[in-house]
Amino acid sequence: MSVGVQRLRDEPDRIRQGAIDKREDPALVDQAIEVDARRRRLQAESDALKAERNAASKQVGDAVRGGAAASGPEVAALKARSTAAGARIAEIDAELATTEQQLEDLLLRIPNPPDPEVPVGGEEANVTVLTWGENASRVVTEADGTTWERRPHWEIGEALDIIDNPRGAKIAGSGFPVYKGAGSRLQRSLISWFLDVHTTEHGFTEVWPPAVVNTASARGTGQIPDKEDQMYIVTRDELYLVPTAEVPVTNLHREEILEADQLPIRYCAYTPCFRREAGAAGKDTRGILRVHQFDKVEMVLFERPEASEAALEWMTGRAEILLQRLGLPYRKLLMSTGEMGFVQRKKYDLEVWAPAVERWLEVSSCSNFGDYQARRMQIRYRPEKGARPELVHTLNGSGLALPRVVAAILEQYQRPDGSVTVPAALRPYLATDRLGPAAGA
């Protein structure tokens, strides 16, 4: 129930190649085709027997109403026919059920084939589509020839008393930072500004969803079973803390049939994001680059199939605009088949330059899922009035994730004295043009 049996029959080669390029097992494709054929054979057999049983049952009713004795031999014979068919049906349906389960299991393990434009390979195959802005250097040379060195964001955060990791660790655990004073206000400002730009300039509808979802929703976006290890689970109430707003917002239209004139639907939503980061122990332990709880504004699109390709470019552009207006140099990467996830068809990552740690930091990931997610969630639309429903295409992208944007700001806008200039776009929100001890943090 992910790649679609119809497509499996229509273009097995493309799906097989897609699996190879994504470094998954192409043999599953052939197994699935085989199981599908068996499933259809059993289905036909079951249907024929059911037709037989239904006919016999109907005759029982007709005979009794026609005056035959309910306990007479004529009725008894009909009943026997129906019962016999019923017994066979039970056997075949049992086999059918296991076959269907097998097929579903196989389909769930076949990845969404990448878009033809996606470069084949691993990390080395990622294509830098563009770079924007001039990367600042760690060592700054002033006009008078003096030099100073940028300090990493965690030092600045501590020095300005706006990020408190140790106390976060005390009250919740490591990876749960506390933002304080101007740091807290910076969070609010970024969230508000992102949402304001998306809603007032880009036509998104703002959504404020729950920060937990139920099992069905977690399954809908593929969080379970695929990424279950990454999620915090409230077992007592069978709830999952959202790892991204994508999960609740995409599920908004789960199992719905939309009208064509509703599309495209464009949502933006802020939520805190909770991630266990299992298996990432030891990576990026300093600062706020990799944490268990962070804040993010997400864009979620529901599009007509023919529009999704252009929509990915458009949506990625909306995220880029935010970085440009913050004045943060960044690069845009077209991710290779090996780097992109199981369910994506095409994915761009946006990375900002953090000049003190001299690293590119991923702040946005924008993907087109084609109909893959929609199939799993049964999100459909009617191309024309009265036409049969078809699956929509879904897309989503960060616009943007906060911690690394904050880190980049603290490094990029740093001054020799350790204070930080507020990017012009945020000044109306922060009500100051400088973060520093003197700014009343």
Added chain:
RNA sequence: GGAGCGGUGGCCGAGUGGUUGAUGGCAGCGGUCUUGAAAACCGCCGGGCGAAAGCCUCGUGAGUUCGAAUCUCACCCGCUCCGCCA
């Protein structure tokens, strides 16, 4: 947490064992009429599998029966009242 009521097609809403996949209304689509529109009238009008015949689907799952939307059991969800909390 306790008590009660309820979950039927895009929506409202009939239907308590036998041509009911489901009466009726609204919405929608096509047509007649009209300069055009409205009104009126006629027709169409849930979804899935399947090449088709046909099969499945009335919250979900199991059961009773020759046969279930209709009966039984379990579960899920919603609403109302009480309690609790803000």
